[in-house]
Amino acid sequence: MKIKTFIRCALCAVATLALPATAFAEPLVLDNVTLVDGTGRPVRKNMTVAIDDGRFTLVAPTVAAKGVAGKHVDCTGRYLMPGLMDVHIHLGGPYNPDKNHDQGVQALASFLYAGVTTIYDAGNDANFILTLRAEERAGKILSPRILATGNLVTYPGSHGAAMAIEVDSWPQAKPALDKHIAEQKPDIVKLTLEEHGWGSRPMIPLLPVDLMQEIIHYYNAHGIRTTAHTSSELRATEAIYAGVDSLAHPVIQGPISADFVRLMAAKKTPMATTLTIGEGYSRLVEHPEYLDQPLYAAAYSKAQIAELKSKTLAEWKARSWTWWMKLMTPIAQENLRQIDAAGGIIAIGTDQSVGPAVHREMELMQAAGVAPARIIRMATLNSARHLGREEDLGSIEPGKIADAVLLSADPTADINNAKAIVAVIKAGALVDEDKLPMAGGAQKRRRNF
Ligand SMILES: [Zn+2]
Numbered sequence: 001m002k003i004k005t006f007i008r009c010a011l012c013a014v015a016t017l018a019l020p021a022t023a024f025a026e027p028l029v030l031d032n033v034t035l036v037d038g039t040g041r042p043v044r045k046n047m048t049v050a051i052d053d054g055r056f057t058l059v060a061p062t063v064a065a066k067g068v069a070g071k072h073v074d075c076t077g078r079y080l081m082p083g084l085m086d087v088h089i090h091l092g093g094p095y096n097p098d099k100n101h102d103q104g105v106q107a108l109a110s111f112l113y114a115g116v117t118t119i120y121d122a123g124n125d126a127n128f129i130l131t132l133r134a135e136e137r138a139g140k141i142l143s144p145r146i147l148a149t150g151n152l153v154t155y156p157g158s159h160g161a162a163m164a165i166e167v168d169s170w171p172q173a174k175p176a177l178d179k180h181i182a183e184q185k186p187d188i189v190k191l192t193l194e195e196h197g198w199g200s201r202p203m204i205p206l207l208p209v210d211l212m213q214e215i216i217h218y219y220n221a222h223g224i225r226t227t228a229h230t231s232s233e234l235r236a237t238e239a240i241y242a243g244v245d246s247l248a249h250p251v252i253q254g255p256i257s258a259d260f261v262r263l264m265a266a267k268k269t270p271m272a273t274t275l276t277i278g279e280g281y282s283r284l285v286e287h288p289e290y291l292d293q294p295l296y297a298a299a300y301s302k303a304q305i306a307e308l309k310s311k312t313l314a315e316w317k318a319r320s321w322t323w324w325m326k327l328m329t330p331i332a333q334e335n336l337r338q339i340d341a342a343g344g345i346i347a348i349g350t351d352q353s354v355g356p357a358v359h360r361e362m363e364l365m366q367a368a369g370v371a372p373a374r375i376i377r378m379a380t381l382n383s384a385r386h387l388g389r390e391e392d393l394g395s396i397e398p399g400k401i402a403d404a405v406l407l408s409a410d411p412t413a414d415i416n417n418a419k420a421i422v423a424v425i426k427a428g429a430l431v432d433e434d435k436l437p438m439a440g441g442a443q444k445r446r447r448n449f
Pocket of ligand 1: 088
């Protein structure tokens with residue numbers, strides 16, 4: 001027994017050295033906390049949550065957990081929810097030629113600061129994102145857990161081709177996919193099934209559905225999940241029947257049919273929300289003051305905010321896409337609300353590159369008429385399901401990886417309370433906010449323990 005404990009603590013010490021965040025040699029025990037566990041179960045008051053070796057080890061009423069060994073922290077008046085996730089980002093912007101490693105590190109820090117502990121990069125400069133993924137996994141940077149596709153896969157000239165492996169025939173495409181798997185080790189492969197021809201966008205080539213099916217089958221046979229960019233009910237349905245494991249966007253081109261709602265409830269193919277990318281254009285033009293909110297002021301430098309409020313605002317105001325997306329956002333919101341209400345799996349994704357966007361995404365779901373408790377499930381357990389990681393992530397249950405956010409206000413009363421962050425825990429380690437390389441400058445620790 002003693003030897004076993006010694007070995008475990010020795011391993012702990014190694015983990016502590018690798019993690020640039022506070023890790024405890026002894027278990028962390030949060031007492032008297034109100035638990036929002038991510039499963040959708042009702043909120044439970046006066047609970048104890050114990051964390052050891054990076055995992056949740058105990059969830060029990062505090063009265064029954066007095067004897068638990070470890071560093072006890074009284075969390076009276078606090079709320080604990082799982083770490084948030086963003087299942088669709090493009091770190092540094094998908095097509096930004098000026099992005100560099102250090103800006104990527106700053107953007108990653110902004111996710112942790114906003115309570116986001118897992119992200120999926122849905123297409124990027126492969127070297128840029130995969131270098132950061134390797135650094136995150138080696139414990140060299142303070143970052144949320146990174147899952148990535150590296151390059152995405154599509155037909156020549158189709159949506160996202162600029163950051164894609166382009167394939168046009170089967171089985172001739174196999175060597176390119178083998179190379180992708182061997183060199184980039186994609187966690188989840190992103191495909192696109194999109195011909196444009198809607199809003200103000202001209203038509204482009206479309207990935208043939210039979211080719212898409214071969215690609216999905218091939219990656220799945222290598223143990224790799226797939227997700228697909230689609231924007232219409234037709235293409236979303238085709239992607240589902242081609243076997244895709246999740247959808248990277250809602251239906252945005254128009255209202256969905258009752259049949260599609262029933263299909264999504266029956267298939268339970270997880271669908272990402274990504275409202276913020278489309279709504280964000282008119283939001284900047286009409287309400288640039290949102291950038292003064294604390295999470296944004298921490299996530300962007302003063303120069304970035306000044307540029308957004310002047311140059312970017314003027315550009316976005318002048319283009320028709322801004323106003324098209326403003327028009328279509330309420331339709332996408334209602335589509336998502338209906339699928340959720342029918343029992344489909346909605347996950348939180350922003351298609352953005354900054355932590356606070358996750359909170360905007362949740363605000364837009366609340367504005368759509370979804371209850372805050374359901375939105376938290378979307379951003380946690382449903383998102384884990386989207387990423388194929390529901391066995392070890394997404395909820396506060398014994399045995400799962402200890403990703404969590406401690407709040408000073410009830411997020412099930414108003415989703416805006418999810419911003420009232422006291423502490424962020426990733427893999428059992430408290431994040432030291434004062435050490436995060438934030439673009440907005442050094443931040444103070446928000447916890448007092
Ligand atoms: Zn995207």
